[in-house]
Amino acid sequence: MTPKRDDDRTGRAQGGVSRRGLFGAVGVTAIAGASGVAGWGVAHAQEDKPSTTALRYPFHGEHQAGIVTPAQDRLHFAAFDVTTDSRDALVELLRAWTDAAAAMTAGELVGAGSPLPYDAPPDDTGEALGLDTAGLTITIGFGPSLFEKDGVDRFGLRDRQPRELRRLPHFPADNLDEARSDGDLCVQACANDPQVAVHAIRNLARIGFGTVAMRWAQLGFGRTSSTSTAQATPRNLFGFKDGTSNLKAEEPEDLADFVWVQEADDPAASWLTGGSYLVARRISMRIETWDRTSLREQETLIGRDRVDGAPLSGGTEFSEPDFALAGRDGPIIPMDSHVRLAHPTHNNGTKMLRRGYNFTDGADALGRLDAGLFFIAFVREPQSRYVPLQTTLSRDDALMEYLEHTGSGLWAIPPGATEGTYLGQSLFA
Ligand SMILES: C=CC1=C(C)c2cc3[nH]c(cc4nc(cc5[nH]c(cc1n2)c(C)c5CCC(=O)O)C(CCC(=O)O)=C4C)c(C)c3C=C
Numbered sequence: 001m002t003p004k005r006d007d008d009r010t011g012r013a014q015g016g017v018s019r020r021g022l023f024g025a026v027g028v029t030a031i032a033g034a035s036g037v038a039g040w041g042v043a044h045a046q047e048d049k050p051s052t053t054a055l056r057y058p059f060h061g062e063h064q065a066g067i068v069t070p071a072q073d074r075l076h077f078a079a080f081d082v083t084t085d086s087r088d089a090l091v092e093l094l095r096a097w098t099d100a101a102a103a104m105t106a107g108e109l110v111g112a113g114s115p116l117p118y119d120a121p122p123d124d125t126g127e128a129l130g131l132d133t134a135g136l137t138i139t140i141g142f143g144p145s146l147f148e149k150d151g152v153d154r155f156g157l158r159d160r161q162p163r164e165l166r167r168l169p170h171f172p173a174d175n176l177d178e179a180r181s182d183g184d185l186c187v188q189a190c191a192n193d194p195q196v197a198v199h200a201i202r203n204l205a206r207i208g209f210g211t212v213a214m215r216w217a218q219l220g221f222g223r224t225s226s227t228s229t230a231q232a233t234p235r236n237l238f239g240f241k242d243g244t245s246n247l248k249a250e251e252p253e254d255l256a257d258f259v260w261v262q263e264a265d266d267p268a269a270s271w272l273t274g275g276s277y278l279v280a281r282r283i284s285m286r287i288e289t290w291d292r293t294s295l296r297e298q299e300t301l302i303g304r305d306r307v308d309g310a311p312l313s314g315g316t317e318f319s320e321p322d323f324a325l326a327g328r329d330g331p332i333i334p335m336d337s338h339v340r341l342a343h344p345t346h347n348n349g350t351k352m353l354r355r356g357y358n359f360t361d362g363a364d365a366l367g368r369l370d371a372g373l374f375f376i377a378f379v380r381e382p383q384s385r386y387v388p389l390q391t392t393l394s395r396d397d398a399l400m401e402y403l404e405h406t407g408s409g410l411w412a413i414p415p416g417a418t419e420g421t422y423l424g425q426s427l428f429a
C-alpha cells in the first residue's frame with residue numbers, strides 16, 4: 001500500500017508548494033470529477049458571473065495590499081496582543097508572518113511543503129487546500145500600545161511612536177466594548193472566499209502562539225465600499241448604496257493627500273512613509289427599527305435615493321450633491337443628513353478611503369439581529385482629520401439614532417515589504 005504521507009521528520013523547503021497542486025496530487029480532483037451535479041453547478045455559476053476566486057494580488061510592493069486593492073467580498077479581521085517582552089521575539093514573529101502572508105496570497109502552503117512530515121502537526125492548517133487564492137490580501141498594523149503601555153516602553157519603540165498614533169478618543173454616544181477594541185497588532189485578511197480569509201487569520205494566530213494572543217476578531221460578509229472605479233457600488237444593511245463617493249485606486253493625487261503617510265509628516269515616524277493608518281469601528285445597526293421607518297425618512301437620514309444612490313438634489317449616483325438646493329422645509333439634503341455632514345465641503349476638504357464590511361453576529365437577548373457595519377477607513381492623519389469628522393457625525397448625524405458604536409481601534413499600517421524584507425522592518429531598523 002502506498003503511504004498517504006512520507007515519514008520525513010526534518011521538514012522540507014519552506015513554502016513554494018501550490019495548494020491546488022498538492023490538492024491534485026493527492027487525488028481529490030477525482031472526487032470533483034465524479035460529482036456530475038456539482039460539476040454542472042460550478043460551470044453554470046461561472047457562466048453567469050466572472051470568477052473572483054481566481055484573482056491573485058501581489059504581496060510585495062510599495063504599499064501593503066488590502067488598501068487600494070479592489071475591496072473583496074469577505075473579511076476576517078483580528079486584533080492581537082503581544083504576550084512577550086522580547087523585542088527579538090516580536091521581530092521574529094513579523095518575519096514569520098511576512099513569509100506566511102506572502103505564501104498564502106500566492107496560493108502556497110504555509111511552512112513545510114509537500115510531502116508533509118507525518119509525525120508533526122502540519123505547518124499549514126489545511127482548510128484552504130484545493131481553494132483558489134480568491135484575491136487574498138493580508139494587511140498588518142501596529143497599535144499605540146505596542147509603543148507604550150501603562151507608561152512602559154515595552155520594545156524600545158517609544159521614541160518612534162507616530163504623533164498621529166494615539167488611542168481614539170471617546171466620541172459622543174460611544175458604547176464601546178473593551179473586548180472588541182484596540183490591540184497591539186491588527187491583521188486584516190480580505191478575500192472573495194470566506195474560508196480563504198479565515199485560513200489566513202488562523203495560520204497567523206497559529207504561528208504567533210507563545211508570542212501573541214488574539215484579543216478580538218470580526219468576520220465581515222459583504223463589502224460596503226468600492227475602492228476601484230471598475231467595481232459596482234455595493235449596499236449596506238440599511239439597503240443603501242455605500243461607497244459611491246469613496247476614494248478610489250484610480251485617484252493617485254487624492255491618495256497621496258489623504259491616505260499615504262508622506263516623508264515630511266512626522267520626523268519620529270519616517271519609518272511609516274508609504275504606509276497609512278487603519279481606523280476600525282464596529283457599528284451596530286438597529287435593523288428592526290430601521291425596517292419600520294418610512295422610505296422618505298430613510299432617504300432623508302442618508303441624503304440619497306435608496307434605489308439608485310443619487311443625491312436627493314437630483315442627477316445620478318455619481319452626481320455631486322447640491323447642498324444649497326431648497327426643498328419644502330429647508331435644504332432638500334437636510335442639515336443633519338449623513339452625506340451632508342460627511343461630505344468634504346463640510347469637513348475642511350477631508351477625504352478617506354473607506355473599506356468596511358457588513359456583519360451579523362447572531363441575535364441579541366431580545367431577539368434582534370446583532371448586525372451592522374464594521375467600518376474600516378485608511379487615512380493619512382487620523383487625529384487631525386478622522387477624529388473631527390467622527391466627532392461631528394457622532395454628535396450631529398440624525399442616522400446615529402439607528403447606530404451604536406460598540407468597538408474601536410487605530411493602527412499604523414507600515415509600508416509594503418519588498419522581497420527579502422519583513423513587514424515593519426523600517427520600524428526596528
Ligand atoms: C467617520 C466616518 C464614517 C462613518 C463612521 C460612517 C458610517 C456609516 N455610513 C453609512 C452609510 C453611508 N455613508 C455614505 C457616505 C459617506 N460616509 C462617510 C463617512 C462615514 N460613514 C463619508 C466620508 C461618506 C462620503 C461623503 C461624500 O463625500 O459624499 C453613504 C452615501 C454613499 C457613499 O458616498 O458612500 C452611505 C449610504 C452607514 C450606514 C454607516 C454606519 C453604519
Ligand SMILES: [Fe+2]
Pocket residue numbers: 338342
Ligand atoms: Fe457613511
